[in-house]
Amino acid sequence: MSSLKQLQQKSARRKQVYRPILDNPYTDEAHSWPRVQDPAVVAELTRTHVTEVLRHAPDALEAHCGFNAVVAYLQRAAAPPAGAPVFLFVCNRDPVPGVVLAQIPVLARVARCEVVLVPLPRGFIAHLDGCGGGRGAGGHQGLLLVVQNGGFDPHFAEQLRQRVGHATRSPWLEFVAARVGVVPSEVGVGRKASS
Amino acid sequence: MSLNRQQRERFTATHIAYKYNLLHYLPGIEQSQLSGLYLKSFYNGTKRNRLHLPEHLTNGTKFCEKCGVVHIAGLNLNMAIVDVMASDDESVHNQVLEYKCLLCGKVKQFDIGNSKRIESQQGPREGFVAKWPSGQKTSHDAAEVNGSQVKKLASGKERAKKRKMNTLANMLSRKKDEEANKKSASLNLEDFLLKR
Numbered sequence: 001m002s003s004l005k006q007l008q009q010k011s012a013r014r015k016q017v018y019r020p021i022l023d024n025p026y027t028d029e030a031h032s033w034p035r036v037q038d039p040a041v042v043a044e045l046t047r048t049h050v051t052e053v054l055r056h057a058p059d060a061l062e063a064h065c066g067f068n069a070v071v072a073y074l075q076r077a078a079a080p081p082a083g084a085p086v087f088l089f090v091c092n093r094d095p096v097p098g099v100v101l102a103q104i105p106v107l108a109r110v111a112r113c114e115v116v117l118v119p120l121p122r123g124f125i126a127h128l129d130g131c132g133g134g135r136g137a138g139g140h141q142g143l144l145l146v147v148q149n150g151g152f153d154p155h156f157a158e159q160l161r162q163r164v165g166h167a168t169r170s171p172w173l174e175f176v177a178a179r180v181g182v183v184p185s186e187v188g189v190g191r192k193a194s195s
Numbered sequence: 196m197s198l199n200r201q202q203r204e205r206f207t208a209t210h211i212a213y214k215y216n217l218l219h220y221l222p223g224i225e226q227s228q229l230s231g232l233y234l235k236s237f238y239n240g241t242k243r244n245r246l247h248l249p250e251h252l253t254n255g256t257k258f259c260e261k262c263g264v265v266h267i268a269g270l271n272l273n274m275a276i277v278d279v280m281a282s283d284d285e286s287v288h289n290q291v292l293e294y295k296c297l298l299c300g301k302v303k304q305f306d307i308g309n310s311k312r313i314e315s316q317q318g319p320r321e322g323f324v325a326k327w328p329s330g331q332k333t334s335h336d337a338a339e340v341n342g343s344q345v346k347k348l349a350s351g352k353e354r355a356k357k358r359k360m361n362t363l364a365n366m367l368s369r370k371k372d373e374e375a376n377k378k379s380a381s382l383n384l385e386d387f388l389l390k391r
Contacts, residue, residue, distance in 0.1 A: 018246040024212045027219050067276045067292075075269045097307040100276075100292055102256050107268040141276070172219040173267070 028168060032105035033092060035165040039121040042163050046089060046120065047127055049156045050146055055130040062147040065131050067100060070145045074111040083113035084149050087160060090117065091142030094125040100141050109173045118164050207244045214240050218258070219265055227264045227271065227298055234263030255294070255303050262299040271297045276307070 022029040036042055053060050064073045070088065077083045088108060092101055108115040125142045148157055198206065214237040221230050241248055251257050258265060266272040273295040278288040292305040359365070 016247060017249050018211075018241070019249070020208055021211060021215055021246075021252070022249065024216065026212075026216045071268065071274060097292075097305075098251065099256050099305045100307055102251055103266060103268040103272065103274060106266075110267060110269050172216075172223060174223075 027172060028170060031168050032170075033090075033119050034117050034167045036119055037163045037165070042118065042160065043121050043124055045156060045159060046118070046124075049153055050089065050144070051127045051131055058131075061151050062149055063131065064145040064147075065128065065140045065143070067141040067143055070143045071107065073145055074107050074113075074115065077111050077113040079112045080114060084147050085114040085116065087116045087118055087146045087148065087157070089128075089144040089146070090119055091125040091128065092119050093122040094142055096125070096142040104143070105167065106173065109167060109170055115167075116161060116164060117167055118160060207246075211237070211240055211244065211246065218263075222265060222267055222271065227262075230258075230265065231261075231263035234258055256305070259296040259299060259301055260303060261301040262296060264296065264298050266294065266296070273297060279304070 218233050281287040294303045
């Protein structure tokens, strides 16, 4: 016979999610988003240098807003000599569905161009509303990608790079380094028997 | 060999982490055809140790539900947000996130909760959407429906707020405010004119 308290304890134990799996150093999912020093300063800089600029002059910067546009850009981005570095601003603390942002850090690491992930503080998503090129509020899913080309202020880029920690390297996403020698055998099975 | 609790937990952690890491190792060595086997083994391990995994590991976000490969966007996964017509109402478009595994071709849709109406529709639809918190209907609800104006029921918080506003002290203060307003209104030009 079990008391009510025991039953409650049992159910609480059953509901407990196993978190250590996310902290293991190989995959390191707990630190997939980089750390930001002075989030308020970064948000203010982003607001004045990116979102306000885009709102008043949409053609001033090469920007891609919204999930589909960002994903498409990152997937076809070229390697460094041709592809300029990009800044990817993500409102990951706002109520954006988790499944939408789940692959973004992975994509940023896999992309061939240099991607600086900039997580923005809570409540910033409202500033992105006017930047989507005529799309309504919420059409951007909290994602804005800006290419660092001629129109982009280099001073601002330097400031951002200083404050946003580099995304931690994930060994499982570095394909060339992680590859072990799995090569098909050149010696046929039948040849040995014939010789 | 019997382990004490701490040893058992450590063993579980290393055991599960090993299986989990193996799964992530496979795309790097281009042996993704094994991932279904490894994923099954990982799930079996968590089941044996009675662990509850975070939701994104089990709902098809992280691993493909058919072939078990770790999703890596751009490498073995295509993803896009698409509009899908709701089955019951064709004027409502639901936004869903579509994952397509490039290895096995499995398409998985996640509802991301954004629904939008087509703009061309004339005026707001006077439809009745059943959103009862519980199954029972009260006569109060029925009366509201009959009035052809479906009002959203005030939530408990709002009702509590209303109740709080109706206390005696609040009513007195409101009356005081009104009187004060009247006094200040006497500075109006009209009031001066009326007096003279």
